[in-house]
Amino acid sequence: MFRLLLTTALAAGLAPAAFAQEITVGAGNVAPFLDPGRDHSNVGSQFYFNSFDTLIDRDHSKLEPEWTPALATSWTLIDPTVMELKLREGVSFHNGEAMTADDVVFSLNRMFQATFPPYVVRSKDRLNNFTSAEKIDNYTVRIHAGREEPLWETLVSLQQIMIIPEEYTKALTGDPKVAEDSDFEAFSLAPVGTGPYSVAEFLPGERIVWERFDDFWGDKAPLQRATVVQIAETASRVTALKTGEADIITNVAPDQLSLIDSDPNLKTEGSVTALFHAMIMNANHPALKDPRIRQAMSYAVDRDTLNEALWLGKAVVPSTHTMKEFGDLYMPELTTFEYNPEKAKDLLKEAGYDGGEIVYTSFPTYYTNGLLAAQAIAEMWSAVGINAKVDVQEKWTGRDPQMMARNWSNPMYFADPFGSFGVMWAPGGPSESEGRFNTDEEYAAKWERFRFSTDVEVRKAAYAELMDEIKQDPPVLPLYRPFESWGMKKSVNWAPMPGHIPYVLDFRAGSISLADS
């Protein structure tokens, strides 16, 4: 009876749930700021799709890209380096401003010609082929690229160039006619977009409240209100789902799936995420300069066992840096990475490994199962004769010259090898500029063909050559594509969709519904 009373009290106090079409999401992390332009984190990408639109969108229920009109109703290449887009009329932002070409040009150029440091960073690693956006008339814009671009639609549909309002943003601080850095800082705490949900409340790292935006240009949002609260503790998230405090929870570890599935009121949904958990190795560390040492470190890791033990076999272990989502450039036939402990031992002997300690650094909790995998990998190294040690650091050590090996993730930021392998391992990209990866002219030449050729076959051949370079002198071992799970009440119809980048919480029309119960 006591229990009944409490549950009733809880239900009354917390979630006037299904009837009002409202839900509460318990998320492992809530973003510290909300600005699609400067963000590319796994945490942030959960939140943008509900409140912001891109010019070109895709059908997210399909793995293969199928471009659909969004804020642009049509687009044509009027020149290999110029795309002209017709904008949708009658679109308004959450604050009531009408969207015009000025807003679009402002949003694009804040990235293409970035001066605000966080934008500069994102602009360089994925948008640097674009030089400017130009207004033709109130509902026509042109995007100019530096060179012929094989990935037009893919790049124009990036989260980083979702459209934000010009006047509103500029007026946030200082001079209302000028875009100052402080305007962008302020925007990231009070974000405004054109999407089906407006951000009604945002407490960084704590809570986001979405409310249905009635003037949305497309299909109306199915939920009146959705509240995302941060529940960092894994066990607390599951408990919150059981006690009814949350309707959906994110980041359910594989070990807890059975627990949720065994509850008659709850279920789990999951998918293999478009992201690799990876082990990276420092090619410039004195002890690891010989590529054979790094090859041995790689051959020693039994990724299938990791998958079986830590992911219940639900993760996907790749033979090379490739994913189905890459479409034409999906190349599972390549074998870049494999498990071969005997070969690892031989390579260590050939390289004259002196038994020096090799340290594997891991974040404590950032990656699901990350620390467990780290400890297991250290054991696997020991098995082939490597003197292994695990070091737990909350901070990113990828720039530290003392770093030997550590965990990282290589997400797919957009559906192309350039959007996954490419962003991280380009010549002059983040890995090289952090000093743990080297490229030469030959690598750069292969990279050029891969990045800019408009012939798919040439790109494939070039990518295969790049993979061979990686195999010969490995800086990275993709461990697996993790199986990411969400737990929810049975009355919630929601599942991750294959056409999204990882972790997107898509609550748009057609993506979620609540059973009347």
Add this chain to the structure above:
Amino acid sequence: MTDYLLRVAIKMAVTLFAIVTVTFVATRLSGNPIDTFLGEGLTDEGRDALIAYFQLDRSIWHQYVAYLRGVVSGEFGLSFIERRPVTQVVAARLWPSAQLLLASIGLTAAVSIPLGVLAALYRKSWIGSAVMVVAFSGYAVPNFVLAVVMILTFSYWLNWLPVVGNGTALHFIMPTIAMSGVLIAALTRFTRNAMLDVLGQDFIRTARAKGLPELAVVMRHGLGNAGVTVISVIGLQIASLAAAGSVVVETIFSWPGIGQLLVTAAIMRDYPVLQFGVIAVAVAVVLINAITDVAYALVDPRIRLARS
């Protein structure tokens, strides 16, 4: 008295200056803080831009002087992660922490004072022993163990109590108990000892001799006098213990207070937040101590005299 107040004020100022300096030095010990929070994959240009943005390219003295100047004018810098003034970040967390603290102090007083009196009155019997054993458990069971066991029992197995945040009254039950364990232990002991001291004194014997009922003796004369010590203990010890406790308890229960903020900031290396958070808590504790000190001195002139 003015003299005494002045001394307290000077002492406070020195302590606070020291805290500001220590936290500043501590956060600069590990080299450039920018590298520790930047996260994955950043180009050199991006890194340089951010360093300039947070003015971390200046000399350490320059930064220190700038920081001190900011402190004086109430500006403690921007959070590395949230990019808004740390004062705002911390202020947003103030009320939930205060709520939990008040609830804990309330529970502690409600439990400890009667227990302490009981233990003093029945010092020689099993009741007194039993009370003191309970008090010991408060010391011996770390709050995280208490919290974890409660969550397991009441939320996970029984589904009675919510575990996340501070939404309703029910949310207060477990965090308050977890916070109060140590506090109850401390206050029960102090109450007992203060009562024993008072009950042994002449005026109590006089009161009893006058034929006052025992209850009145204990309550009015006993507790009335012991109360001064007890309240001073609440100020002096509880503030410090509670500050430490909130760090753990708020983390476990996702309580949106300062304690949780500090742990997150420590883990994410958000130094400006960590720095200001520690300063804010220390100021609160120092203030509470100073107020207690002055109040105590007002009540008991011996202390004032002892120092001049």
Add this chain to the structure above:
Amino acid sequence: MTGLADIVARHRRRRAGAAAGGDIIQRIALLLAVLLAAAAILTPLIAPFDPLDQSLISRLRPPAGFDRAGPGHLFGTDELGRDVLSRALYGMRLTLTLAFVGALIGLCLGGTLGVIAGLRRSWLEDAIMALVDMQIAIPFTLVALLVLAVLGSNVTVLVLVLGVAGWEQYARIVRAEVRRLTGQPFIEAARAAGAGTVYIARRHLLPNVVSPLVVQFTLALSNIVILESTLSFLGLGVQPPQPSLGSMVGLGRDYMPTAPWIVLAPAALIVTLTFTVQILGDWLRDRADVRLQER
């Protein structure tokens, strides 16, 4: 602030205590203490498994007697298939070692500063006592959080932090004793007879401070055990794969709903440990007080 703090400390010292009739409790505590100490010293001999040995195929096995229990794993296995009992034993050994070394550092640091403050009645005393006040004013867990976050956690840093945690108590005890002694006529006499400071300290100061220091040391031990396990619980203390009781609870709490034994075994050990040490410390304090009063 010293005045009030002294009064509180005096109160605490005077009559705190495990009550009369607690004899049985104290005997049990003594027995437990012996058992725990023996277990800590003999861990390598009695632990059934290597605490770091993983077996990924036998992860999360429940304790003996339940379904699916793994052979030989009395308290079950953890998330990497390591033996929970062995890890808890090694964890306790590490926790106790850290606590001992930490308390010793505190004792040496605080003792030295206490002697200096007691002997040199100058700005040095003021400075030291100001430090004592600061230490009391600032919640130490926060400072530890800051230092460990910045320096990163390794055993050396951790032990130093634990050592600094309680130094001010020793400093106050020693300083008070030094001040009391230096006023005594027999000390003046000894000085007049040409005895050096070190001689006086060894001959007259040491015997007088030993018992309060032993009491303080014991009480500090349990505080340090709690501080260490709290920091490790928060992920800022002992780092995996090395087990400590606190980190076992901290890392194991993700598995609380599915595998509660990972948390319960080390949690029970922490409580037993602190409880035992607390009762012993209090008992010692009562005995020391009696002796002091008799004198």
